[in-house]
Amino acid sequence: EAGVAQSPRYKIIEKRQSVAFWCNPISGHATLYWYQQILGQGPKLLIQFQNNGVVDDSQLPKDRFSAERLKGVDSTLKIQPAKLEDSAVYLCASSLVQDPRKNIQYFGAGTRLSVL
Amino acid sequence: LAKTTQPISMDSYEGQEVNITCSHNNIATNDYITWYQQFPSQGPRFIIQGYKTKVTNEVASLFIPADRKSSTLSLPRVSLSDTAVYYCLVGETGDSWGKFQFGAGTQVVVTP
Numbered sequence: 001e002a003g004v005a006q007s008p009r010y011k012i013i014e015k016r017q018s019v020a021f022w023c024n025p026i027s028g029h030a031t032l033y034w035y036q037q038i039l040g041q042g043p044k045l046l047i048q049f050q051n052n053g054v055v056d057d058s059q060l061p062k063d064r065f066s067a068e069r070l071k072g073v074d075s076t077l078k079i080q081p082a083k084l085e086d087s088a089v090y091l092c093a094s095s096l097v098q099d100p101r102k103n104i105q106y107f108g109a110g111t112r113l114s115v116l
Numbered sequence: 117l118a119k120t121t122q123p124i125s126m127d128s129y130e131g132q133e134v135n136i137t138c139s140h141n142n143i144a145t146n147d148y149i150t151w152y153q154q155f156p157s158q159g160p161r162f163i164i165q166g167y168k169t170k171v172t173n174e175v176a177s178l179f180i181p182a183d184r185k186s187s188t189l190s191l192p193r194v195s196l197s198d199t200a201v202y203y204c205l206v207g208e209t210g211d212s213w214g215k216f217q218f219g220a221g222t223q224v225v226v227t228p
Contacts, residue, residue, distance in 0.1 A: 004159075035218075040220075041220060042201075042203060042218035042219050042220050042221050043160065043218045044218070045216075045217065045218075091159050091160075093159065093160075101146050101147065101148050101207060102148050102165060103150075103207055103216065104150065104162050104165065105152075105160075105162070105216075106162070107158075107159025107160050107161065108159050109157070109158055109159055110157075110158075110159050112157075
């Protein structure tokens with residue numbers, strides 16, 4: 001079974017530039033998550049999709065971050081414009097939520113973003 | 117969200133058993149407890165999940181006392197490759213659709 005695919009693996013940009021990350025979840029997984037992980041910290045949930053609808057985006061900085069999941073499969077996370085503090089690893093995860101209590105998330109390798 | 121508390125770091129030698137205890141005093145009746153492992157430059161990986169008593173798989177054991185206010189992840193006979201960060205998660209049920217919050221995790225370092 002193919003895992004969660006993310007691209008690119010690494011990205012270096014200058015502040016105020018734009019950047020986009022792509023995620024392809026495990027086939028059949030209805031729930032998709034985007035996390036931000038700053039060095040030395042645990043992953044922080046940015047947005048959660050159930051199919052192509054947003055379930056939770058309470059921690060997404062909406063003035064600069066946006067995400068979409070067209071057709072309930074692939075997803076794109078965008079930052080525009082980027083700030084220095086956006087330097088982090090952006091993780092995508094997916095889950096087959098038959099029972100929310102037992103939610104097991106499968107993570108991609110992440111995209112490491114450096115903002116200079 | 118049920119807040120979890122776990123030690124920041126633990127050191128061990130190869131071949132020893134490592135036990136990481138996670139405190140989750142506000143766990144709700146329907147919540148499950150899930151543990152993840154994360155290596156550098158990788159995303160977290162599911163290790164084990166349980167609701168009560170004891171769960172064992174090929175990687176680890178999870179001990180949950182009757183009051184469920186804590187849980188202990190046990191890694192038997194660790195090797196150098198078990199050096200990683202371990203996260204304890206307790207989910208919020210109801211309308212949250214399996215919403216979980218990662219803490220800082222426990223950095224386990226295994227030395228020869």
